[in-house]
Amino acid sequence: MPERTSAKNLSKMDRDRLDHLYEHLQKISPRTIGYPCNQAWDYSELFRFLEFSINNVGDPYEGSNYRLNTHEFECEVLDKFSDYTKADKSDFWGYVTTGGTEGNMYGLYLARELYPQGVVYFSEDTHYSVAKILRLQHTRNIMLKSQENGEMDYDDLRESVRLNRDAPPIVFANIGTTMKGAVDNLDKIREVMREFVIPNYYIHCDAALSGMILPFLDNPPPWTFADGADSISISGHKMIGGPLPCGLALARKQYVDRVARSVEYVGVLDTTITGSRSAFAPLMLWYALRTLKDEGLENNAKHSLAMARYAVARFNEKGVPAWRNTNSVTVVFPHPAKSVMEKWVVAPNRGIGHLVALPHMNEALIDSFIDDYCEARSDEPVDERRIPGSKDPRRGSTSNAGLI
Numbered sequence: 001m002p003e004r005t006s007a008k009n010l011s012k013m014d015r016d017r018l019d020h021l022y023e024h025l026q027k028i029s030p031r032t033i034g035y036p037c038n039q040a041w042d043y044s045e046l047f048r049f050l051e052f053s054i055n056n057v058g059d060p061y062e063g064s065n066y067r068l069n070t071h072e073f074e075c076e077v078l079d080k081f082s083d084y085t086k087a088d089k090s091d092f093w094g095y096v097t098t099g100g101t102e103g104n105m106y107g108l109y110l111a112r113e114l115y116p117q118g119v120v121y122f123s124e125d126t127h128y129s130v131a132k133i134l135r136l137q138h139t140r141n142i143m144l145k146s147q148e149n150g151e152m153d154y155d156d157l158r159e160s161v162r163l164n165r166d167a168p169p170i171v172f173a174n175i176g177t178t179m180k181g182a183v184d185n186l187d188k189i190r191e192v193m194r195e196f197v198i199p200n201y202y203i204h205c206d207a208a209l210s211g212m213i214l215p216f217l218d219n220p221p222p223w224t225f226a227d228g229a230d231s232i233s234i235s236g237h238k239m240i241g242g243p244l245p246c247g248l249a250l251a252r253k254q255y256v257d258r259v260a261r262s263v264e265y266v267g268v269l270d271t272t273i274t275g276s277r278s279a280f281a282p283l284m285l286w287y288a289l290r291t292l293k294d295e296g297l298e299n300n301a302k303h304s305l306a307m308a309r310y311a312v313a314r315f316n317e318k319g320v321p322a323w324r325n326t327n328s329v330t331v332v333f334p335h336p337a338k339s340v341m342e343k344w345v346v347a348p349n350r351g352i353g354h355l356v357a358l359p360h361m362n363e364a365l366i367d368s369f370i371d372d373y374c375e376a377r378s379d380e381p382v383d384e385r386r387i388p389g390s391k392d393p394r395r396g397s398t399s400n401a402g403l404i
């Protein structure tokens with residue numbers, strides 16, 4: 001007889017392990033403040049769809065022989081994101097990915113197919129996965145210096161493009177860097193292209209977290225298709241939040257048509273990077289967009305920014321040189337003491353730590369973290385050379401533009 005998974009077959013020991021895991025997650029999830037994962041969500045209405053072996057294999061727009069899918073919902077999600085990213089609807093395409101990394105890989109893949117001899121320019125503050133993607137894709141690339149606030153050093157971009165004028169530039173722009181929430185300016189990038197009269201270039205925007213904040217602000221920096229992006233990656237589990245990592249790869253359709261291949265076995269157009277894809281993640285995003293609506297998403301963005309402002313003010317009152325970039329919910333401070341790292345889930349990097357203010361956070365949570373941080377700080381000496389804004393011999397003099 002074939003068997004199926006069943007709770008009644010679970011040993012006492014295995015059941016205890018699951019219980020322990022559950023308790024552990026319950027305990028640390030409220031103290032997870034250093035990673036961009038909104039925890040204010042409830043998808044219980046969707047649990048019944050976990051009864052089915054659903055799968056969104058293939059191009060969401062083209063139909064599939066595998067009819068247990070949520071392509072229709074996925075297309076509605078994409079349509080909404082075409083609005084947020086100011087796309088030309090007649091030249092727009094996208095799909096729901098496993099996360100921000102896949103969206104970045106997709107953008108760089110399209111760029112490489114378009115310009116096989118192209119050179120990718122990305123700043124040293126770019127997410128660590130991008131160097132790996134470039135290795136995988138065997139694409140020529142140059143890492144640029146960053147300014148102290150985490151934004152690309154445009155002088156370094158200009159000089160690097162000048163030295164490689166024979167190769168089409170593929171610029172990987174951070175729309176909110178991982179550690180400092182800095183936004184690379186598309187106008188300045190395009191200015192460099194104009195200066196050297198470069199007709200063929202490509203801009204990919206990594207808007208992992210900020211892609212669901214900037215659409216709801218009054219004066220966002222340039223980052224959309226209307227501002228010159230050729231492809232954009234946004235994470236779904238970050239600002240929107242949810243239990244499944246997911247994201248969106250968005251691109252100009254004319255570039256996607258160049259890589260499309262038809263596959264008879266599944267009756268789909270093979271435009272995506274992975275074959276089988278989650279059908280639950282698009283449903284989750286659809287549910288979030290339908291229940292929060294634009295007003296809810298705007299409230300969440302504004303609440304998060306208010307919490308970030310609050311955190312900077314509280315840190316500064318206590319003499320800690322914390323800061324954040326304009327429009328960013330990422331609050332940067334000197335590396336926390338070991339005891340703080342043990343109690344709280346904080347992401348450290350090159351002498352700094354950060355707190356990512358998100359919809360589920362409130363003043364009490366931030367106060368509690370800052371109290372622990374300051375208490376531990378008075379116990380352990382801080383290496384002043386590693387504090388952002390203080391003289392750091394490794395970085396030379398850079399502009400502080402955009403710092404708050």
Ligand SMILES: Cc1ncc(COP(=O)(O)O)c(C=O)c1O
Pocket residue numbers: 036098099100101102127129174176177178206208209235245246247
């Ligand atoms: C700026 C940036 N890009 C890309 C990623 C990778 O996204 P994901 O973890 O969704 O693959 C992250 C993750 O934190 C990020 O901060």
